[in-house]
Amino acid sequence: MKQSKLLIQTLxxxxxxxxxxxxxxxIRAGMIQKAAAGIYSYLPLAYRSIRKFEEIVRExxxxxxxQELLMPSVLPAELWQESGRWTFxxxxxxxxxxxxxxxxxxERRARGETPDERSFYNFCLGPTHEEVITDIVRKNVRSYKxxxxxxxxxxxxxxxxxxxxxxxxxxxxFTMKDGYSFHVDDADADREYWAMFNAYKRIFGRxxxxxxxxxxxxxxxxxxxxxxxxxxxxxxxxxxxxxxGCEYTSNSEKTEAPQLPVGSCGxxxxxxRDHFCTPGVVGQVEQAAGMIDTEHPxxxxxxxxxxxxxxxxxxxxxxxxxxxxxxxTYSDVHYVGVVLRGDHEVNPxxxxxxxxxxALDMVEINEAExxxxxxxxxxxxxxxxxxxxANVRASVAILVDQSLKGAVNLTCGANRTDYHHFGLDxxxxxxGCIFADLRMAQxxxxxxxxxxxxxxxxxxxEVGQVFKxxxxxxxxxxxxxxxxxxxxxxxxxxxxxxxITRTVAAAIEQNYDADGIIWPWPIAPYQVxxxxxxxxxxxxxxxxxxxxxxxxxxxxEVLHDDREGMSPGAKFKDADLLGFPLRLMVGTKGxxxxxxxxRDRRTxxxxxxxxxxxxAEVAAARDRIMQELETAGGR
RNA sequence: CGGGGCGUGGCUCAGCCUGGUAGAGCGCUCGGUUCGGGACCGAGAGGUCGGAGGUUCGAAUCCUCUCGCCCCGACCA
Numbered sequence: 058m059k060q061s062k063l064l065i066q067t068l069x070x071x072x073x074x075x076x077x078x079x080x081x082x083x084i085r086a087g088m089i090q091k092a093a094a095g096i097y098s099y100l101p102l103a104y105r106s107i108r109k110f111e112e113i114v115r116e117x118x119x120x121x122x123x124q125e126l127l128m129p130s131v132l133p134a135e136l137w138q139e140s141g142r143w144t145f146x147x148x149x150x151x152x153x154x155x156x157x158x159x160x161x162x163x164e165r166r167a168r169g170e171t172p173d174e175r176s177f178y179n180f181c182l183g184p185t186h187e188e189v190i191t192d193i194v195r196k197n198v199r200s201y202k203x204x205x206x207x208x209x210x211x212x213x214x215x216x217x218x219x220x221x222x223x224x225x226x227x228x229x230x231f232t233m234k235d236g237y238s239f240h241v242d243d244a245d246a247d248r249e250y251w252a253m254f255n256a257y258k259r260i261f262g263r264x265x266x267x268x269x270x271x272x273x274x275x276x277x278x279x280x281x282x283x284x285x286x287x288x289x290x291x292x293x294x295x296x297x298x299x300x301x302g303c304e305y306t307s308n309s310e311k312t313e314a315p316q317l318p319v320g321s322c323g324x325x326x327x328x329x330r331d332h333f334c335t336p337g338v339v340g341q342v343e344q345a346a347g348m349i350d351t352e353h354p355x356x357x358x359x360x361x362x363x364x365x366x367x368x369x370x371x372x373x374x375x376x377x378x379x380x381x382x383x384x385x386t387y388s389d390v391h392y393v394g395v396v397l398r399g400d401h402e403v404n405p406x407x408x409x410x411x412x413x414x415x416a417l418d419m420v421e422i423n424e425a426e427x428x429x430x431x432x433x434x435x436x437x438x439x440x441x442x443x444x445x446x447a448n449v450r451a452s453v454a455i456l457v458d459q460s461l462k463g464a465v466n467l468t469c470g471a472n473r474t475d476y477h478h479f480g481l482d483x484x485x486x487x488x489g490c491i492f493a494d495l496r497m498a499q500x501x502x503x504x505x506x507x508x509x510x511x512x513x514x515x516x517x518x519e520v521g522q523v524f525k526x527x528x529x530x531x532x533x534x535x536x537x538x539x540x541x542x543x544x545x546x547x548x549x550x551x552x553x554x555x556x557i558t559r560t561v562a563a564a565i566e567q568n569y570d571a572d573g574i575i576w577p578w579p580i581a582p583y584q585v586x587x588x589x590x591x592x593x594x595x596x597x598x599x600x601x602x603x604x605x606x607x608x609x610x611x612x613x614e615v616l617h618d619d620r621e622g623m624s625p626g627a628k629f630k631d632a633d634l635l636g637f638p639l640r641l642m643v644g645t646k647g648x649x650x651x652x653x654x655x656r657d658r659r660t661x662x663x664x665x666x667x668x669x670x671x672x673a674e675v676a677a678a679r680d681r682i683m684q685e686l687e688t689a690g691g692r
Numbered sequence: 693c694g695g696g697g698c699g700u701g702g703c704u705c706a707g708c709c710u711g712g713u714a715g716a717g718c719g720c721u722c723g724g725u726u727c728g729g730g731a732c733c734g735a736g737a738g739g740u741c742g743g744a745g746g747u748u749c750g751a752a753u754c755c756u757c758u759c760g761c762c763c764c765g766a767c768c769a
Contacts, residue, residue, distance in 0.1 A: 069718060069730070070704045074762050094761065142769085148693095149768075185769060219693075219767060227768090524769080552769085590728065626729040633729090646728055654728095 058583070060618040064101050067631050077292055079565040080224025082574050086634050088582075095221025095229035099558075102635070105582040106561050107232065110264065111211050113579065114234050114555060117260045121252050123207040123236060128189045130213055134179045136188040140533050143181075151217045152178040182215035187530050187552065190237045194548070195536035201241050204538060204548065205249060209236030211557060225562035226518065236553040239531075241538065246525055246549040250282075253523045253553045257286050260555070261521070265577030265686040266564050269517065271297050272307040274406050283524045286555075287517025288563035297517045298498055302510020310406040312498035312512070315505040317460045320360065323352070325465045326480035328439075333357075333468060336475040341399050344434065348468060348477065362399030363461065363469045363481060365436045367392055367420040367428065368408060392420065392428065392449075396438050396457045396469070396483065401496040408456065411493050429472045437470030438487050439478065446472065455490040457483045462492045518563040519556075526550040574636030575659050578682050583616040585675060586637040590625045590644030600668050601643040604653065607672050608641075613679075633658070639678055641671060657682075 065087035075081040083089045088103035099107055115125065134152070137143035143150075154162075158177040165172045183189070190208060198206065214233045221229045236253070240246040254270065261268040266288050273285040285308060287297055296309035307313070335347035341364060348357035369391055393412065395403050409417040422433055429436045430444040438455050440447035461467065467481040483490055500514035530536065531547040539545055561580060568575040578584065585608055589601040598619075605617045616637065618628050625644065632640050640656045647653055652665040655674050659682075666674045 066702075066719080068703055072703070073698085073705090076763075091761095146769080147767090187769080216768085220763095220765095222762085522769090526769095554769090593727090622727095624727055624729085624731055626727090626731080629729045631730085642728080644728060 058616050060616055061620050063616065067634055075224065077223045077226065077566070078569055079226065079562040082565055082569060082634070082636075083224065083562070086574060086636070089225065095218060095227070097225060097228060097230070102582040103561070106576070106580045107557060109580045110557055110561055111232075111234070113263050114211065114260055114557070117256050117263070118207075118209055118234075118236065120259075121207065121256050123209050125210060126193075126208055127210050127212060128183070128186050128193075130183050130215070132181050132183045132186075132189060134181065136192055136534075137181060140188050140191075140530055142188070146184070149216045149218065150184060151182045151215055153180055154178045155180060183212075184214055184216040185554075186210070186212075186235055187237065187526070187550075188534065191530045191534045191536045191550075194237075194239055195531075195534060198239065198548075199538060201538050201540050205238060205240045205245055207236060207238040207249060207253075209234060209553070223562075225558045226566070228558070231559060232557040234555040234557055237526075238551040238553070239536070239548040240551070241540065241546070241549070243527075243549055246527075246551050250523055250525050250551050253551070254284060257521050257523060257553075257555070261286055261288070261560075263579055264560070264564065265579045266567055268520075269297060269299060269306050269515065271299075271517065272305070272311055273522070274308065274311045274410070283522060285517075285519045286521035286523075287515075288520050288560065288567055289515050290518055290563060290566040291516055292566050293516035293518040295517045295519055297515040298500065298502075298512040299515060300504035300507060300510040301513050302504060303507035305504055305506040305510075309497060309514075310404060313505050314404075314460075314494050314496050314498040315503045319463045323466070325482065328481060328486050329479045331471050331473060331476040332479035333477040334475055335477070338434070340434075344477070345399060345468075348479075350479075357468055359400045360398055361467055362477075363437070363467045364397050364399050364401075365438055365470055366395045366397070366403050367425045367436065368395060368405070369393070369418050369420045370412060392453045393417075394438050394453055394455045395495055396455065396461060396487070396490075397496055398458060398460050398464075399468075401458060401460065402499075404495060404497045407493070407495050411456065411491075411495070412454070429470075431470060431472045432474040435470040435472065435474050435476060437472050437478065438483075438490070439469065439472065439481075441472035444472065455487050456495055457487065457490045457492050458495045459492050460496065518559070518566060520560040520563050521553075521555040523553045524551065526552050569636070572630070573634035576636050576638055578638050578679065578686065581614075581637050582635070583614045583637050584639060584679070585613050585615045586632045586635065586640045587615050587617040588625075588628050588632060588640060588642045588644075589617065589619050590628065590642060590646075592619050592621050594645050596648055597643055597645055600648060600653070604641065604643065604668055604671050608675060611672050611676065613672075613675060638682055639675060641675065643668070 067087050068085045071081045072084050075084050083103060086102065088100055089097045090100060091097050134143055154177050158179050162172050162174060162177050211232065211234045213230060215230050218227060218229050221227060225231065238249045240249060258270060268286055268288050270284045270286050273283050287293065287295060297306060298309050298312045299306040333348040335344050338344050338347055341362065342359060345359045345362050346356040370393060395408055397403055405417055425436065426432055429446050430441050440450050461483050465482045468477045468479050469481045471478050498512060500512050502512045504510045504512060528547040528549055531550055536548050537545045538548055564577055564580060565574050568577060587601060587605055589597055591597045601617065605615050608615045636658055638658050640658060642654045651667055653668050653671055654663050654665050655678060656663045657678065664674060
């Protein structure tokens with residue numbers, strides 16, 4: 058391909074509204090162009106990478122017998138109403154109506170009515186396709202003999218994000234591979250889950266990026282387990298903890314924290330109310346340092362302090378769920394107190410899951426201060442007399458992190474500004490409290506799975522997820538089969554997603570330098586960037602054209618920068634920015650010595666060879682690069 | 693959705709405070725000289741200053757409304 062004919066405009070300067078590396082580089086390299094917030098055109102170079110990744114996905118899923126189909130992107134409201142998600146999904150679902158509904162609205166207006174347009178919306182843009190696929194399967198599959206079945210599509214999705222950002226990584230429109238499997242029972246769904254898990258490991262392994270499959274929170278859907286696949290990159294939105302001694306890797310919102318040994322701290326004291334006074338000090342560390350008495354002349358160790366968070370369970374959703382720690386249900390419970398060691402952070406997802414709540418919010422600071430009667434920093438699990446907290450204590454669940462089980466002589470906020478109690482023994486002093494793992498695990502914590510390794514922290518970009526759905530959709534939509542006894546059962550489902558365009562962006566987030574992109578070979582738009590440094594020179598032009606033909610004949614993808622009137626330096630800059638793995642330079646200077654030069658984008662190493670040997674040298678470089686990829690991937 | 697910011701040629705931005713008939717660099721076109729890490733000279737093309745209304749003799753500039761975009765937060769099967 059001649060670069061002089063390629064649709065591309067590279068930019069020397071970074072566009073102002075590009076805020077992440079992949080977005081900046083893709084715009085500067087002329088790969089994407091924004092049409093609206095979070096909506097991009099994929100220009101030729103980007104689309105080549107996207108298609109290459111799609112092909113990898115197709116090949117690997119094909120190995121597992123998955124069938125590809127394509128569903129509509131405009132979906133009828135009826136299906137979403139059937140599953141219940143039409144109302145549940147929220148404003149990310151872009152809803153609209155067709156001409157028939159519009160005519161109806163117009164007609165009512167003509168009659169003097171003021172119809173609510175939203176109630177006439179009868180279509181949406183598909184953000185995901187559980188409803189459609191379930192509809193297809195229930196209409197076409199009746200017998201256990203047809204199961205299992207695994208169907209996928211690679212398709213444009215639309216989610217009307219509140220705040221689209223990060224270019225292709227969090228756009229509103231994006232390309233996604235979404236797959237759905239249908240099974241006669243749980244065991245078979247589990248088997249398929251692990252088959253897809255392994256397929257994903259192959260897919261991201263072939264991509265040539267560092268990645269990790271991580272255990273994740275299964276969220277409100279309540280599936281039994283789920284893994285996310287993350288491309289590791291410093292700019293990743295998710296924190297991942299990975300044990301250096303075993304396979305356990307998880308999203309930090311899920312990571313199990315180890316039970317810590319309770320330090321010895323002398324005799325057990327009674328609860329001494331308002332024992333420490335640290336006026337005007339707010340931070341945990343400063344407070345602890347100010348907690349001085351005869352027992353603690355240096356101040357209190359941070360691990361001997363406790364902190365207290367007040368959460369609120371949304372009553373609208375909680376309704377009749379049995380409430381641990383208190384009598385009654387969440388329709389009675391508004392507040393939940395969480396007690397942690399002073400040097401630990403609360404993990405809201407763990408709290409939420411423990412409570413079985415769908416939504417959990419921090420109580421707003423003003424409200425919390427009014428409730429407990431103390432300023433932030435001095436709240437605690439023991440209500441002060443006459444406060445609202447004291448009045449409703451019986452209906453406030455007190456959850457205590459397991460690290461404090463058996464702990465004694467702790468401090469806690471006195472619910473009186475500037476004061477802390479001393480001598481807290483949660484088991485003794487907090488009636489009906491529940492001990493559980495509620496904190497964020499941290500880098501360096503001992504892994505509770507193997508008991509030996511320690512957690513290492515990474516940042517990751519979520520690019521794929523495998524999820525066991527169960528019968529949520531098959532039950533609500535009547536997707537059933539007949540077993541060999543003629544009995545009807547709902548199918549057990551799994552779903553499996555890969556963000557295609559996000560993955561390509563994530564690959565760049567992980568692989569770039571100050572000069573531009575460094576493409577992993579398997580998804581590079583072109584593999585070789587052939588630069589004619591003096592295209593006006595007949596010999597250079599002849600050699601470059603010949604090498605281009607030879608490389609293409611040997612199966613390489615070559616972009617030939619044949620542009621005239623451009624200085625070598627400018628071509629080098631463009632080549633670095635576009636970042637194809639290999640750059641082959643043909644110029645008068647080299648040809649004077651009878652050589653062309655091959656440069657590795659990542660290592661910057663240059664090899665000089667005779668033009669006739671260029672193809673063999675490129676092949677050798679490819680083999681070396683692919684070899685390195687084998688060892689670089691995830692685990 | 694709350695808070696903040698920005699809309700001036702394809703890109704980056706100046707001009708706005710203090711109204712007077714629109715600029716620079718990059719990119720693009722043509723000619724010439726160059727040519728191994730974003731060369732130089734000369735000549736050009738290209739802008740309803742996001743939109744609407746208002747104030748004014750006169751608005752990119754002041755006022756009102758509106759649309760779009762960006763950032764922080766909340767949200768994220």
